[in-house]
Amino acid sequence: MNRPIDLGRRISLIDLYDLRMSQRTGTYVLHEDDVAIVETGPSPSVPHLLEGLKALRIDPAEIRYIIVTHIHLDHAGGVGLLLQHCPNAMVVVHPKGKRHLADPSRLIAGAKAVYGAQFESLFDPILPVPEERLIVKEDGETLELSAERTLVFYDTPGHANHHVSIYDSYSRGVFTGDTIGVFYPQLQEAGLTFCLPSTSPNQFDPEAMERSAERLEKLNPSRIYFGHFGMLDDPQEAFRQLRVWLPKFVAAGKEAIERNPEASPAEQAKVAAQRLRRDVEAFLNEYGVPSSSPVYAAIELDLQVCAMGLIDYWHKRR
Structure with a gap:
């Protein structure tokens, strides 16, 4: 059983066993009326994510927002696959990342250039996200999850031009x-x-x-x-x-x-x-x-x- 870590303040951390390694990449679960998660990891990590949600007694249909800090495949490659289990979720992304989640062909080509023959075992499948399920958050915009918890999005390039960092008010x-x-x-x-x-x-x-x-x-x-x-x-x-x-x-x-x-x-x-x-x-x-x-x-x-x-x-x- 993939046992999530309780971080307090109504946040849990699910280990995604990215690259078959523990403590490598994680998904954060924000326990509000509108359940939100931050990061999905790559597609091979989605079963671990779903197992973690089950341990938290969260039905994937309860997830309202899937937030990705950026669209590199180790953070967001599993979004399309995860959406198949989350019929009520919207995906929140940086403005420059939206088109690449809708059409991941360039993401796939870039990852293949870096990872070569390892690409399939590390990242397949990479599925497109329907545009109607994508929400863009500009610099300084917010997302209210409850009366106590508002997320504020900040444009934070340096690692990638399509990167947001998210301040949690709670x-x-x-x-x-x-x-x-x-x-x-x-x-x-x-x-x-x-x-x-x-x-x-x-x-x-x-x-x-x-x-x-x-x-x-x-x-x-x-x-x-x-x-x-x-x-x-x-x-x-x-x-x-x-x-x-x-x-x-x-x-x-x-x-x-x-x-x-x-x-x-x-x-x-x-x-x-x-x-x-x-x-x-x-x-x-x-x-x-x-x-x-x-x-x-x-x-x-x-x-x-x-x-x-x-x-x-x-x-x-x-």
């Missing part, structure tokens, strides 16, 4: 998607709060990411709800770590190109990932995290994809 928390990075809750057992930027291709923009983070920080949230993975009740630490690691990520991409100017982007990305891996391992070693820790499987995957985004960013700059 919990005073923010659903940040990938805007301020990835949180590794596995390390909290060792007493370590650890976050890294998410710089995946192909719209990564460090300056925009910094501005978006500053905007969210000014909201003075009491919680961060990460897309990957879980809740952090020390938001200032997440913002601080982004300011520390983002320049290191950007520098690693630049250095990989400058040292290997004739290499292919794929080879340059490998070099950048190696540099980032050394930096991360050195940092975690200082805190006594052994190289055998299972958290490295998740970190390694993230660094490979982040390195691709960094190389793409610098080639566009040049």
